[in-house]
Structures are given as C-alpha cells and as structure tokens.
Amino acid sequence: MENSYETMEQLEVLQKSLKADCGNCAALCCVGLSFMASADFAFDKAAGMPCPNLQSDFRCGIHEDLRRSGFKGCTVFDCYGSGQKVVQVTFQEKDWRSDADTAKEMFAVFPIMTQLHEMMWYLADAMKQEAAPLLQKELADLLSKTEQLTSLEPEKLKILDVPAHRAQVNELLVKVSEAVRSDAIKRHKGRKSKALNRRNADLMGADLKGADLKGVDFRGAYFIAANLRQTDMRTTDVIGADFRDADISGADLSTSLYLTQVQVNAAIGDCLTKLPSSIARPAYWAKKPRIF
Ligand code: SF4
Numbered sequence: 001m002e003n004s005y006e007t008m009e010q011l012e013v014l015q016k017s018l019k020a021d022c023g024n025c026a027a028l029c030c031v032g033l034s035f036m037a038s039a040d041f042a043f044d045k046a047a048g049m050p051c052p053n054l055q056s057d058f059r060c061g062i063h064e065d066l067r068r069s070g071f072k073g074c075t076v077f078d079c080y081g082s083g084q085k086v087v088q089v090t091f092q093e094k095d096w097r098s099d100a101d102t103a104k105e106m107f108a109v110f111p112i113m114t115q116l117h118e119m120m121w122y123l124a125d126a127m128k129q130e131a132a133p134l135l136q137k138e139l140a141d142l143l144s145k146t147e148q149l150t151s152l153e154p155e156k157l158k159i160l161d162v163p164a165h166r167a168q169v170n171e172l173l174v175k176v177s178e179a180v181r182s183d184a185i186k187r188h189k190g191r192k193s194k195a196l197n198r199r200n201a202d203l204m205g206a207d208l209k210g211a212d213l214k215g216v217d218f219r220g221a222y223f224i225a226a227n228l229r230q231t232d233m234r235t236t237d238v239i240g241a242d243f244r245d246a247d248i249s250g251a252d253l254s255t256s257l258y259l260t261q262v263q264v265n266a267a268i269g270d271c272l273t274k275l276p277s278s279i280a281r282p283a284y285w286a287k288k289p290r291i292f
Helices: 008-017 028-034 071-075 082-090 100-129 133-149 154-158 161-186 261-266
Strands: none
Touching: 008 100, 028 082, 028 100, 071 261, 082 100, 100 133, 100 154, 100 161, 133 161
16 A cells, blocks of 8 residues: 655644644534533533534634633644544535535534544554554555545445444554553663553542653543643653643653643643644643743
8 A cells, every 4th residue: 555654744744734724624513512511611512503602604703712711622622633624525615504414414424534533643643653663564554544534425434434443543553552662661670560551540630740651551541630740751652541631741741652632732731841743832831831
C-alpha cells in the first residue's frame, strides 16, 4: 500500500489537519451531540437539537464567554477535524438545515468519522516514534487504510465495523508503546515493572507533584483533578487517560505518547508546561508560571 506520510513534516501536517476547523464545518458538534447539564455544559441538550447559542451563520453566539457562561466542555471538545470532513467531503457542502433526511445522515456519520480521525491521529503519533522502526510499514499501511475509510459514502460509513478496525489499530499502538517505553525503562533500572504499569489507574486527586513518571503506561488512567505539576511525563503512554482539571503546570509532556488536544484542553497548565509540537497550548492557560 502506498505510504503518503513518509517524513516527520508530513506527519505533523497530517496531525494539524486532524483538528477542528469550525470555519469549514456547519456546527455539527453543536447540533448532533447530546449534552447533559454538568460542570461542562449549562443545560441538557438532545442529540440532533441545535444548541440555543448557535447562530444562523453556524457560529457560537457566546464563543468568547464559553467558560464564564458554564460551557467549559465546548472549549475542551475537538472533533479531530471530522466535522469539516463530513461537511466538505462526505456531504459536499450540503446544509443539514435543508432537509431532515440529510441532517439525520450527517449526524449519524459524524461520530463514526470522529473515531476514524482519532485513530489516524494515534497512528500518525506512532509513526513519529523512532523506537519502533520495524513497525513503520504496518503503521503506514493501517494509516492509509484508515484514511481510505474516511472517504466512504455515508451508507457505507454507517455500517462500518468501527470496533473491529479500532481493535486492529489498537494492537499496533500497544506494540509501539512497548517499544517506546522499553527504552525508557532500560534507562531507569531499578524501577519495578509494576510501577510502570498503571493502566486504568484511579489517580483522581492524587498528589504526584514532581514525580518521575517517564516510561509509565497510563492507558485509560484517571487523572481527574490530580496534581501533576512539574512531573516528568516524557515517553508515558497516556492514551485514553482522563486529564479533566489535572494540573500539569510546569510538567514535561513533550514526548508523551498518544497525547491529544482534548486531553490538554481539559487540563490546567501554564507557560512552562512542555507539550509536543502537534498540540496547541490552550489560550486559557496561565501565561505566567503558576506559583505553588
Ligand atoms: S455553547 Fe456554543 S460551542 Fe457550545 S454547543 Fe452551544 S453553540 Fe456550540
């Protein structure tokens, strides 16, 4: 299979495209998704119902005040660029407001496309790792295959076996993670292997300030409101970890594996937090070092 992403630059460009571009979308997330009243969203909203804050030009009427108005979740969410893909490519700029059938189709395809784009993000991240050269071909093939799936017609997308494809992707991501972390483990002899396996760990509110966490497998861990200030999280696997309100001020996540924009958006950070080049620093983070 042809590999169209051979260089680090090409992979960086790909990851940049796997981010929300609201100007080229039609507010699919503000309509298609359901929300429950919580700290993230001020009221209940059913799937398929336009948010009352949505304007006729598909822009958010309270965009500048989302956090102050109780819509923090809207500043955290990122569709991995699936919104613009569904609108521009899959439905070729059809307007979901034009007829109910189009709307139904678009909102059915949107979460499927989001999952495919998320998988592409992870595969691109895996391909950027130099520790797994023997897996590059397999990764490139799976990335191409996943990208091809994003071009399917709505009817085919709707019946796609996403869990089966995800399982295939996941198997490869785990192999890359092991290769990346085994390097870190060797450099830190003396650490017990148990300490390096914190999959699905419940670390809600934990105080890990300043900890050396390099090479730890934090797959699916719960860091909600944890103190991760000044931690060293290089080469940690954080796929699926929940960073809501985790404080990563001054922490080093510059080479954290499978870190996403959504995770970073959900965390609290400052100007000293180190992030991978593919992740943007949230505008609402502290511009000065936070004092502890
Ligand atoms: S508050 Fe704004 S960004 Fe959030 S769902 Fe409503 S229109 Fe969209």
